[in-house]
Amino acid sequence: MNTPFHYRGDQLYVEDLPLAELAERFATPSYVYSESYLRQRYQAFSHALGPETMLCYAVKANSNLSILHRLATLGAGFDIVSGGELARVLRAGGDAARVVFSGVGKSRDELRRALEAGIHCINVESPAELARIEQVAAELGCRAPIALRVNPDVEAGAHPYIATGLRETKFGIPMAEAPELYARAARSPQLRVLGVACHIGSQLLDLAPIGEAAQRVLRLYETLVQRGIHLEHLDLGGGVGIRYRDEQAPTPADYAATLDAALGGLPVRRVVELGRALVGNAGALLTRVEYRKYNGSRAFCVVDAAMNDLLRPSLYGAWHEIWPLERRSGPEEPMDVVGPVCESGDFFAKARPLPGDLREGDVLAILGAGAYGFAMSSQYNSRPRAAEILVHGAEARVIRRRETLGELWAAEEPCS
Secondary structure: OOOEEEEOOOEEEEOOHHHHHHHHHHHHOOOEEEEEHHHHHHHHHOOOHOOOOOEEEEEEOOOOOOHHHHHHHOOOOOEEHHHHHHHHHHHOOHHHHHHEEEOOOHHHHHHHHHHOOOEEEEEEEEHHHHHHHHHHHHHOOOOEEEEEEOOOOOOOOOOOOOOOOOOOOOOOOEEEHHHHHHHHHHHHOOEEEEEOOOOOOEEOOOOOOHHHHHHHHHHHHHHHHHHHOOEEEEEEOOOOOOOOOOOOOOHHHHHHHHHHHHHOOOOOOOEEEEEEEHHHHEEEEEEEEEEEEEEEEEEEEEEOOOOOOOOOHHHHOOOOOOEEOOOOOOEEEEEEEEOOOOOOOOOOEEEEEEOOOOOOOOOEEEOOOOOOOOHHOOOOOOOOOOOEEEEEEEEEEEEEEEOOHHHHOOOOOOOO
């Protein structure tokens, strides 16, 4: 597994720090991220894609300000899907001129704030949204930079919840309808047509669908050029998968080669939007064993993290490696790793072989938790959200402190 988490002797480390030390110092559950790994992943993709590609980080994967700031200093652009994410990017020092705004339900206020900030492009998801952008731009007295997000109707092989390129999903504009909508946009004095965009799904391990989608976007581009509509960029989305278990994940070079093969030498700037591929394996969730129990022959390991901390196993049936902080050589036992939330769906693993002598107080690391971990967490069951820790070499610092009980109801007003 391509991960910054590794054993030295019998102790699990991240970079140059033992995770046991972090668990004692910062308590559990806590997210731990490797800054060096994050930097290496960004630089590997940036180098492979080349200077003609604007590499945007998909903020929804992990929106911590420290993560965003470090990516901004590396030169990343940002792919946002809400006004809140735009505010985070700007707060973290990101360049508004390198921000792409995606998503199917942009409000008038979100569009206004994006145009006032001077973002690079708004990816339009419907004719109704195009009309709204035109109205907001007229109110502000500006021209809105736009691209149409087209739906290439490509089967990506992703989980149904994260497949976005099929005609039955809520995303994008059908390819057949795009030329006429582009003609309408090109005639508007309030719109500046920059490009065409697509995105077919997430956690893609086979790059062939990405190449097929890019070829369909290229054909649309050529159609538009023939009609006198010239585009400045092709936004090819992201979705490159990572290794969680035993998958063969694409390399940055594989991804770049796929785009090159699909687009040839087309002299148009490219935009890509990667999230999980950059941060997914940079993070782990540390959780402490509370109890061991048996229901008949079924073995359970009850830990202090729960589905409100890491939702992916409950939502997608996702697999995450689970490693003990202290490596043991004794026999393993299949057990369900579960949390304290009052839901049968509150689990991290089912019948997972783990050391049979795990006991109360031991700490486990749930790997591959850097993307869609804290970002999807909640306060369900009135559980304060976890701390986030960033490690660089032998140094660690809190980049989000653990929530307190008082913060759970700080915005509420009790009935009198």
